[in-house]
Amino acid sequence: EAGLRLVTVDLRWWDTHVKGFESLKLGFLDRWDMAYTALIDDLETRGLLDTTMVLAWGEFGRTPKVNGNAGRDHYPNVFSAAMAGGGIKGGTVVGASDEKGAFPKSNPKKPQDVLATIYRHLGIDTHAEYLNNGRPVPVLPSGQPIEELFG
Numbered sequence: 001e002a003g004l005r006l007v008t009v010d011l012r013w014w015d016t017h018v019k020g021f022e023s024l025k026l027g028f029l030d031r032w033d034m035a036y037t038a039l040i041d042d043l044e045t046r047g048l049l050d051t052t053m054v055l056a057w058g059e060f061g062r063t064p065k066v067n068g069n070a071g072r073d074h075y076p077n078v079f080s081a082a083m084a085g086g087g088i089k090g091g092t093v094v095g096a097s098d099e100k101g102a103f104p105k106s107n108p109k110k111p112q113d114v115l116a117t118i119y120r121h122l123g124i125d126t127h128a129e130y131l132n133n134g135r136p137v138p139v140l141p142s143g144q145p146i147e148e149l150f151g
Contacts, residue, residue, distance in 0.1 A: 020071035040084055053086025053121045064101040077103050081114055086121045089151045112143025120145040
């Protein structure tokens with residue numbers, strides 16, 4: 001409502017290398033569920049959800065196998081993101097992993113595609129280049145908006 005273009009909210013307990021299931025059950029999942037739901041409900045009640053994109057996303061996935069400390073480590077091959085508002089078509093699932101959650105099975109997306117989707121919402125031209133010491137630097141070197149998410 002104050003006209004901000006971007007806000008980041010951080011909710012701890014994501015780091016689940018040790019006792020991951022215990023950490024999620026006792027410290028994170030209930031708080032996460034309440035906070036995320038409350039944010040979506042509040043934005044919808046205030047009439048802001050259509051113009052506000054909400055993204056729940058980490059910078060990597062988690063290993064499909066549990067480690068020796070009852071947790072899961074960083075894993076770059078598969079990740080999940082939850083997106084709402086900002087023109088996103090609710091209930092849309094894009095892509096799938098294999099039965100073990102180890103590798104993409106269909107319609108794989110890269111983190112740069114998620115960034116391109118966010119940039120599209122913010123009105124940022126992903127093909128633009130800016131000069132840095134006289135050399136052109138692309139806003140986003142790769143990635144395309146995930147069109148399946150939009151109505």
